[in-house]
Amino acid sequence: MHGTPEPWRVKSIEPIRLISPEERARAIRSAGYNVFRLRSEDVFVDLLTDSGTSAMSADQWSGIQGGDEAYAGARNWDHFESAIRDITGFPFVIPVHQGRGAETVYTRAFVESGDLVLGNLHFDTTRAHIRNRGAAPVDVVIDEGLDPDDLSPFKGNVDLAKAERVVAAHPGKVHLFVLTLTSNTNGGQPVSLANARQVAAFCKQRGITLVIDAARFAENAFLVSEREPGQIGRSVRDIARDFFDLADGAAMSAKKDALVNIGGFLALRRQQDFDACRPWAILYEGFVTYGGMAGRDLEAVARGLVEGMDEEYLAARIRQVRFLHGLVSDIGIPVVRPPGGHSVVIDAAAFLPHLPRERFPAESLTAALYEAGGVRGVGLGGLAFAEPDPETGELRLAPWEYLRLAIPRRVYTDNHLAYVAGVLAGVWAKREEIEGLRLVEAPSELPHFSAVFEPAGR
């Protein structure tokens, strides 16, 4: 027994199959060495993302049967709205089909062309939405957050001095701050409540709107309850509420901590913000009592939000992330430390020091891992966070090369994760043989989703 076991038992299963090494080699080749282009049926253990991949509970599935599919005012909307009001305290709730739907709406209301939008570490879709408004995303995470070996407990925290420098250098150009809980980009590193309080005070003094990206708010609150002085032992619900109380709004991809396969919301404190967002929500997402979701989806979110804050569930979830992290670091593989809330992140540049940046170490390692054992992670490296050069339009690679193994919620057993570690050990042993990739084609925005590569040879 190595910690809290899962507070649930398995009721239905879905078969998975490990296809042969030859079939895997064929599959990755025809996917252009980009795992987003693989067929799910060709994947054995799928750690591409923790987004929309959760196993729902019997209670969520039974709620789905009670879906009210009216265009307006479905009873599931009432459940959805009151669950969100109750947890967040925000009076105005706008449903959206997923996290980026909320980004579409709030960036239209809060971001103007030429603005700079501050954030601890903006995620890829957030960055793209900000740029899509003619504005620039600016990361002001603490330096420790970008150092894979630093063991600070809150590597999602904001460096207020950096934020201050941006505001001072660009007077009148900063109207929005997005605080992401936990920070996905560096592996689910949490933000402390003390730091969030400082961010809120900073924003208030300067008239900056503060939006929490709440995709993983419950995992963040759990980590705070474990390690932040003054918060230890407090309930996840109370800590989460303290975070929401600091902000002007929250955007959530419910596909993460609300344990659903689709859905999200934007919740707001001020009437004028709701008025500014509502027309965009109706235009892009759907009427304001469904927002691109079916009635049944609204119900699954309402129930999943509550389940996602269950502390026994969260303890088992975080323990499983740490289990994989421990196995991988015991092999000697360079990983981002300490383990975060939802994923294990491997430093691909340190894993493959013989590959230069233009050979895409993150994507090369991701393809090699798939080929070795049918395990799908995702390269979140220079390419995923590349930005088009404003003058030439050419892609400028971001400074890190990570392979992220995101663990879906309530889906895999420890045996699956031990298998993943075993495959990784084999790849590590033969790391010098891994050839890099050459980029054949990629769009300038969100390039990693559809990039095509070919082996670069030796």
Ligand SMILES: Cc1ncc(COP(=O)(O)O)c(C=O)c1O
């Ligand atoms: C922190 C964060 N914000 C926003 C999003 C976008 O959410 P979605 O994929 O539901 O559009 C994601 C997705 O991974 C995320 O991790």
